[in-house]
Amino acid sequence: xxxxxxxxxxxxxxxxxxxxxxxxxxxxxxxxxxxxxxxxxxxxxxxxxxxxxxxxxxxxxxxxxxxxxxxxxxxxxxxxxxxxxxxxxxxxxxxxxxxxxxxxxxxxxxxxxxxxxxxxxxxxxxxxxxxxxxxxxxxxxxxxxxxxxxxxxxxxxxxxxxxxxxxxxxxxxxxxxxxxxxxxxxxxxxxxxxxxxxxxxxxxxxxxxxxxxxxxxxxxxxxxxxxxxxxxxxxxxxxxxxxxxxxxxxxxxxxxxxxxxxxxxxxxxxxxxxxxxxxxxxxxxxxxxxxxxxxxxxxxxxxxxxxxxxxxxxxxxxxxxxxxxxxxxxxxxxxxxxxxxxxxxxxxxxxxxxxxxxxxxxxxxxxxxxxxxxxxxxxxxxxxxxxxxxxxxxxxxxxxxxxxxxxxxxxxxxxxxxxxxxxxxxxxxxxxxxxxxxxxxxxxxxxxxxxxxxxxxxxxxxxxxxxxxxxxxx
Numbered sequence: 001x002x003x004x005x006x007x008x009x010x011x012x013x014x015x016x017x018x019x020x021x022x023x024x025x026x027x028x029x030x031x032x033x034x035x036x037x038x039x040x041x042x043x044x045x046x047x048x049x050x051x052x053x054x055x056x057x058x059x060x061x062x063x064x065x066x067x068x069x070x071x072x073x074x075x076x077x078x079x080x081x082x083x084x085x086x087x088x089x090x091x092x093x094x095x096x097x098x099x100x101x102x103x104x105x106x107x108x109x110x111x112x113x114x115x116x117x118x119x120x121x122x123x124x125x126x127x128x129x130x131x132x133x134x135x136x137x138x139x140x141x142x143x144x145x146x147x148x149x150x151x152x153x154x155x156x157x158x159x160x161x162x163x164x165x166x167x168x169x170x171x172x173x174x175x176x177x178x179x180x181x182x183x184x185x186x187x188x189x190x191x192x193x194x195x196x197x198x199x200x201x202x203x204x205x206x207x208x209x210x211x212x213x214x215x216x217x218x219x220x221x222x223x224x225x226x227x228x229x230x231x232x233x234x235x236x237x238x239x240x241x242x243x244x245x246x247x248x249x250x251x252x253x254x255x256x257x258x259x260x261x262x263x264x265x266x267x268x269x270x271x272x273x274x275x276x277x278x279x280x281x282x283x284x285x286x287x288x289x290x291x292x293x294x295x296x297x298x299x300x301x302x303x304x305x306x307x308x309x310x311x312x313x314x315x316x317x318x319x320x321x322x323x324x325x326x327x328x329x330x331x332x333x334x335x336x337x338x339x340x341x342x343x344x345x346x347x348x349x350x351x352x353x354x355x356x357x358x359x360x361x362x363x364x365x366x367x368x369x370x371x372x373x374x375x376x377x378x379x380x381x382x383x384x385x386x387x388x389x390x391x392x393x394x395x396x397x398x399x400x401x402x403x404x405x406x407x408x409x410x411x412x413x414x415x416x417x418x419x420x421x422x423x424x425x426x427x428x429x430x431x432x433x434x435x436x437x438x439x440x441x442x443x444x445x446x447x448x449x450x451x452x453x454x455x456x457x458x459x460x461x462x463x464x465x466x467x468x469x470x471x472x473x474x
Contacts, residue, residue: 001292013079042066079118096160100126126138158443166454195457225252247369290345303387336415393456393458
């Protein structure tokens with residue numbers, strides 16, 4: 001997976017009555033500490049000799065530079081007390097996440113003078129930002145070299161990724177929802193109006209036609225991918241080569257559609273027209289695409305695709321998500337739930353020693369191949385579900401732990417939480433369904449904070465509590 005570059009507008013500020021030299025020193029020190037792969041720092045070094053903002057006449061040129069750079073977020077470090085007027089004029093010109101922070105002040109010098117008063121300036125600036133209606137994220141006034149600041153900055157970058165992912169989301173919708181699945185009905189007009197999320201419908205027939213053309217072409221790309229599937233998975237079918245060929249053609253066809261339509265994720269009608277037209281179950285392809293950073297939701301679940309894309313962004317677009325059903329409780333552990341699906345989980349998440357099998361569907365409905373079968377590894381998990389009803393949208397957020405449990409057909413993992421009945425009641429009262437996106441790692445606080453910048457989306461935190469997630473930011 002390769003994460004898209006995020007552009008952060010770097011807007012350090014000072015006030016003239018405090019030490020200019022100290023402000024510049026911290027401006028340089030902080031900038032050096034926040035350099036990251038996948039992150040572009042857009043500074044204001046070319047706007048004045050100090051690379052700091054302190055005067056209102058600097059504002060127009062800085063706004064122009066940040067606009068031309070198409071920044072995704074703003075970082076405002078108060079290198080001394082700072083100037084709230086010029087800073088707020090710049091910040092309110094952009095509808096992007098804003099990080100507010102200042103380095104912890106040293107004590108007074110030998111004659112009682114203070115060099116910076118950064119904390120004092122934070123109190124002033126935060127009030128004016130609120131008066132201007134600017135949403136912002138705050139990190140405690142701490143040393144810039146502290147683990148707290150460095151981790152907090154990384155969290156903020158992931159918040160910016162989530163917000164950008166939602167605002168630029170284009171969902172490749174392949175086919176209609178399966179008729180019995182009333183639970184995945186959505187309002188694509190509302191999604192566009194409220195969040196800027198676009199759906200891009202393509203028929204299963206179109207997918208099948210593209211697959212036929214790809215198979216007829218028999219390119220080196222198709223041959224190589226077919227061989228890779230046969231070597232990377234145990235294909236259990238009456239004709240393993242044909243099954244792998246169809247899956248390879250489907251993957252290439254979806255990738256080409258996604259590129260043509262600039263899609264960032266997909267929701268696919270995985271049955272029953274899919275099997276009649278393509279001769280394959282798409283589950284394994286879903287897993288392969290998700291492993292490469294292109295999330296795919298089953299049963300044409302548009303809200304599921306949104307959930308998956310947000311969750312992947314919340315982990316920095318460096319880890320693949322998996323798309324699961326919440327199915328049954330563990331037969332012996334009352335706080336453990338089975339996260340399962342027919343086979344759309346990324347193969348890289350398989351438990352060590354597990355055989356990754358591509359098989360015919362577990363129901364025996366037809367002779368088509370394409371389901372995956374393996375259990376996932378143990379570890380920390382974050383899950384989420386974007387959903388809505390009657391025009392009200394919320395994001396269910398929870399964390400648990402993947403543990404050992406009974407074997408299942410398909411792809412599966414057992415998730416242990418602190419209080420499953422609490423989860424169950426929150427999910428039932430909704431507006432959620434049985435579909436959930438999951439990812440390895442803890443990022444619930446990132447998802448919750450991202451909702452601050454997405455009007456119309458309410459964070460619905462289950463476990464840990466909202467207060468516990470806020471404490472991670474403190």
